Amino acid sequence: MLQERVNQYFENKESTFVDAISRLIAVKSVQEKPLPGMPFGKGPADALALAxxxxxxxxxxxxxxxxxxxxxxxxxxxxxxxxxxxxDVVGEGIGWSTPPYEAVLKDGMLYGRGSSDNKGPAVAALFALKAVKDLGIPLQYNARLILGTDEETASSDIVYYFERQPAPRFVFSPDGAFPVTNTEKGGLKTTFTKNWSVSEALPRVTAVKGGAIINVIPQQAEAWVEGMSVAELQPICEGVAKTTGAEFNITRENGSVRILAVGKGGHAAMPEKSNNALTALLTLLSALPLAESESAQAIRELNRLFPHGDYYGKAIGIAQSDEISGPLTLSFDIYEQTLTGFSGRFDSRTPLCATRENSLDVVAQRFAGLGIALESKVTAPHHTSCDSPFIQTLLKTYEQYTGRKGFCESTGGGTYVHHIDGGVAFGAMMPGFESKMHGADEHASIADLVTASKVFTQVIADVCG
Known part of the structure; x- marks a missing residue:
């Protein structure tokens, strides 16, 4: 039986997985400015060359x-x-207990940026090809591993590729969790701005800054306040810390007080698993006895639109849900305020039931009423029927190798298959595993990646045999 041969083949292969993934983690493949022949910078090109x-x-x-x-x-x-x-990977951010680009193996978990998203799963797919080859499994068709370098930013890489090569009949991306993710929510990403004249009235907020990447919830945010002392701010910070769960550090710098908010970062598709330092900071700033000004008014307005702990867009008026794809989510991820205005960005993952009328138009109307200029990008959701023969093959194989019940589910994350008819995400993390992808101490279970490789080996045999 093929399953017995596959299981035997992957015995004692853990160190091989660790070595291969560690080599890829060591390459800091964060997108940078393009260079000649390197459309996404040196890091992603180096990672591709190594793979x-x-x-x-x-x-x-x-x-x-x-x-x-x-x-x-x-x-x-x-x-x-x-x-x-x-x-490619997102930036390392802060708060790591291990070096982000030096793989560390602890208790069967491999730590490092990209270990789970998506270098570890890429190695699992590569070793599945190797298993098919070494086991001499007869195939009528080719299986192809397709390795991109711009998934975290715009997925322009995969568009470029499919403009030149036909899509295979069957496609999956091991860029999520088992069993099968057949529904990916749509997206509403915005940039919004507002300007005003400088106010000298004290107390005042002179600057706010938080977040750097649209799909990463900020772990830290900071603000500078004039006209208040550390002693005056301390009890207010302590009170807001209790209600938000964030930590506030206060220091006096050059005549101002700097407030550093520390929360918990994470993937924008799952804001409920994080603690947004930016919205916690806006909660605090809204509680300060600031002098009346357009700046203070803007802070209070944004705090009302994006209150801390509102993961579903209730306050701004776009909360909605459906049975297949689940609830809309929203995370306020990037914000910068000066003495003369602000610029912000939020990332919303929208369910199948979302329309322009019940999402973007609502936001636009709320912003217009407050004098906030809005730019937006809307992405349609992706859905493949769970009844498709391909998905049924994937579920059967997953059940065969894990002994767990297979099912289809929805995600707020997006993968390469988002615009591919019939495509799904399949693995490589096991259900319920918390990898901390996009956050500090990202890690993957080596045992789970070995199991994923077994599953992929069987899928190749079943689909291409």
Whole structure:
């Protein structure tokens, strides 16, 4: 039976996984300014070169599509299955207990940026190809590993690739969790601004800054206040800390008081798993006895629109949900305020029931009434029926190798399959596993990645045999 051979093949392979993933983690593949021949900067290009070299070392034919995408082929036959992974990562942020770009193995968990999102799963897919090859499993069709380098920012890499290559008939991306994610919410990403004249009245907020990446909930945010002492601020900070769960550190710097808010960062698709330092800070600033000004008014307005702990857009008026995709989520992720205005961005993941009328138009109307200028980008949701034969094959294989019940679920995250008909996310994390992706101390279970590789091996055999 093939399952017995696959299980035997992957015995004692954990160290091989650790070594391969560690090599990729060591490459800081955060997107940077483009360079000649490197559309997303040196880091992503270096990670792609390393991954393709690793595949060559394993005896596979590879191709590099102008440092946008690389491919690894099992054979030269017609490609029937595509496995889409990415090698770029989000920035490391702060708060790590291990070096973010130096893999550390502790208690079966491999720590490092990209360990779970998505370098670890990419290695699991690569070793599945190797298992099929080494076991001599007969196939009628090719399976292809497709490695991108711009998933975290805009996925322009995969667009570039599919403009030049046809999509395989069946596609999955191990960029989520098992069993199968067949629904990906849509997106509403905004940039909003407002300007005013300088007010000299004290107390006043002279600056606020929090967040840097639209799909990462800020772990820290800071503000500078004039006209109040540390002693006056301390009891207010202590009270707000109790209600928000955030930590506030106060220091006097150059005649102002600096307030540093510390929360818990994470992925914008799951704001309920984080503690947004920015919204906690706005809660605090709204509680201060500031002099009346447009600046103070703006802080209070934003605090009403994005109150701390409102993960679902209730205050701004767009909360909604449906049975298949679940609730709309919203996270206020980037904000900068000066003496003369502000610029902010929020990231909302919208369910199947969302429309322009019940989401974007509502936000636009609220902002217009407050004199806030708005720019937005809307992405439609993605859904593949759980009854599709491909999904049923994936679920059957998952059940076969894990002994767990397979089912379909929705996510607020987006993967490469978002615009691919019939595509789904499949693995590589096990249900309920908290990887801390996009946050500090991101990690992956090596045992789970080995299991994922077994599952992928069987899927290749079933789909391409």
């Amino acid at each position: 393709l070299n690793m595949a060559n070392e394993l005896g596979f034919s590879t191709a590099n599509f102008d440092n946008y995408v690389g491919t690894v082929n099992l054979s030269d036959r017609e490609t029937r299955l595509g496995m889409l992974c990415h090698l």
